[in-house]
Amino acid sequence: MWSLLAIALVGMFGVAGLGGNVCVFPCLVCLPVATFFVVFFFGQDLTGARWSMSLWVDKLCIHQTDLELKAKQIAALPVFVAHASRMLILWDETYFERLWCNLELATFVHNGGIQNVDLLPLWLAPWLLCSILLDLLSAGLFELLEHVLPNWSMRWVPPIMEATESLLGKNPAMLKFVTCCVIWMFSGITYLLVSVPSFFSFRMKLRNHQLLLDQMSAFDVRAAKCALQADRNAIEEHVVALFEGGNAPVKEGSGVDDGEVRRQRFSLEDRDPLNCFNEHVKGPLLALVESQIGNELRVPFHIALIACLPMIFYSSVNVLACDNGPCEISAVLSGYSSVTQYMVTQVVAWTLTIFLSFPVTSPILLRMINFAVSRGNGPLELFMALLCCPLAYMWSYTCGGLIWGSIVALVQ
Template identity: 35%
Template sequence: MEVILKQAAFAKQKGLFKAGLAGDVLWNLISPTKGKQPLLTEVSSVDFFVSHSWSCPSWMKVLAICYHLNLDLAIALSSLACFLGLLALRIYAGSLSRVASVGEGWLYGTLMCSPMAVFLLTFFLGHLRNGQTFWFDRVCISEGNQIEKADTIRAIPAFVCHSKQMLVLWDETYLERLWCNYEMAVFAQTSATHETIFLPMWAPLWTLSTIIAIFLLVFSYLDTLPPHLDIDSDVSLFFSWFKCANVPFDACAMAAIPMSWFCFHKLHGHELMLDQMSTFDLMKAKCTLETDRLAMERSVLKLFDRPRGQKSEVGRSAKSEEDAEGRSVEMVPSTRTALDELDMVPLRSERCTILERFNSYVRGPLRDHVVNLMGKEIDVPLKLCLTVALPNWWCGLVTVLSCDPRSDCELSASMEGYRSVSEYMLTNAGLNLVISPLMGILYFPLALRTTRLVAGLVRGPVGRMVAGSLAAALMLNLVNSLQAVGMASLAVLVVYPSWWIFSSFMAGVAALALLLWHTFLRSTGDGSFAEDDNESESEVLSDTFPI
């Protein structure tokens, strides 16, 4: 840690430690030319150190940073826009049952188009009011001054350990690059594991493309004719409701083709990430310049050949340097001195054992941390499934308020067998705002499991794609059929209440709850630690290398 502290002192003395805002980083990534260097601020620490592979396309990095910074805000503001739109319609119409008379155009625009527009605008622009600071090499390393550029690159370990969090933009080449591994090693020795944010590139792309696709799909179905129900008996009502709520197989097949492609892409990428971490070996990492390899390997040896330095120690040292600039100059009279000291780290007989400490950290605690956050290759986090299902809730709200969409709630209630408008609207809310969306979010993890089964049985890309699309269509049709059964059961229960119908419906609710729990909430069973269990995390780390 002594070398890094000297590098930090030298960087402060020369004014090398500068930070940019999220807008600076994103503009650098999307700008067709390098243009002017943004006006950066000298800092003593940053909120995020962005670690990435240069081979990853810039547009994917833009999506990833927007996703990390803006997704939660986009969800909140789009939901707020939908609520405010609903409130405005309620005030204008006088009651919820009269909102249908406002007109379908106002309902679509207020409850669907406006929230979607707010979501997209916030997703791409929400960071403009974000004051968090970033160290991103393409922004913070001067291209015009070669001496300053060389000094800044040599001081990168100091910038890493003075960062609150490391944002890892993972792609297939990330763990193969020695510079990326070096940054990760420095951060591992100076920070807690949960401060490393591993962001695989599939997550932002899938989230954004899926929510747009679902929005377009449900929006196209809003103009469908209202259901024609046979209310003569509970059996006829059930089957007529089932027929109305069930999506034709050909529509499932069309939707399954892009979904199958994504499932194969996600399975490959996520499995590769976990496999790379399971078999990680620093010595196998690639490096453009062998002189860099020697310096970085020796630096890792020095880092992991002693008890792990605590982050607070580094912070205290940095603060003391602020009070004694003269001593900083004495410690590091020149950049060459720091580099020479780094290169002169002796190679010890236990060299492989020392490097294995870092390898074990990546294979163990860091991999467990990633699994704990993102799940395994067949998992999609509940938060992402709920996010992409937002258009389903918006569409369900439009369906409820437009009264199926006859625009006359009293007529719809009488034609579908309900005793009052309130009973009709409450039942419709249960159908379209609870059962339908909750069943819908199950499709993504179930499709991943089906796709992995196909990948194990079928060889060849064409055969896999055909078989995967067929399997995904069958899975989508099955989930949709179960959804139709749940919706039909609730409608029959309200119109023809009886104990056996109530018992059957509650059994279905229990089965849905169990399936949701099993898919999203149960423990992974792989030994991964809880995010907030700092004590258990420290125990795991201490078994890997000295803390």
């Protein structure tokens, strides 16, 4: 959709005809982000179930009021699970504490293989959506700055170069490099307002992610809760039958180290089957989860890109709207020989920034907050953690400045 809107605008106004056009930001940022949220929340309804997969959800598919029917369906639960092609775990802090959930997991791991398990923490979507909204706010502030001070970055070039020349001499490439770095670092102020809510969002992610990994690392099926002792005995007997001899298959092509799994099987052959299941959760399944969503201090590349989706969309606004001024004037003020050179340089610089600079913000912020909160829970530690947020964003924009400075110095 975003691409179609960009093509439509270029077709209507021309490549160099959108400079200063106030419609570019709503069309290329606000509308795509709004569409993302609509599809995220209502996509299953919009498709009319034409492309929806069939799901079996235990809480919804097992009768909750007819006790006799409920008992029969619970008894058949392993059959339902065994016929599934994939298993989606919607994890919360009580998931591994529920024995019936462990039965489902053990049954599916035995029949479907660990590689077909997808674990989605319930905190992931709120954290990601919050990050997108905060990034949208920052993109809006960036656009507001462009409207209040049209071509502000270009007008700052001469005074910055003059000040830099007194320190570094008259090397044109170095002067342009430093100027771009300074301008990009200043652009990072658009994230100052979102740094405080970002702290709470990332701290929540840090705590819940660590809890998930800790639970899996210390997993013991015997510690899971079950209301009836008779059910516990039956469930444990079923798990014993599944894992007796360490025979929980992991099929080829999984994201797990198959050699490691085979070594675990060999070492577990003569051990308690319940311990065998425990080791599969603490070993291959934990490794698979970390490959899917990372550890508490890492954010997978694709998730990091989604978190900064509004600013990615905004890059097209910055290019097509020519820093919110007529493209010819913006090109001249920026020191380019033509509008084409000006816009191509921006496209290349934005592309490198999107893939090399933006994705590092989340991991750096997580590490900085983790370092601060690990020192204690006092006011000083809280202040340090809050300070980490603007510093992380400034670091990201400093990296962006290095990229832009290098490209501009090379081109001009």
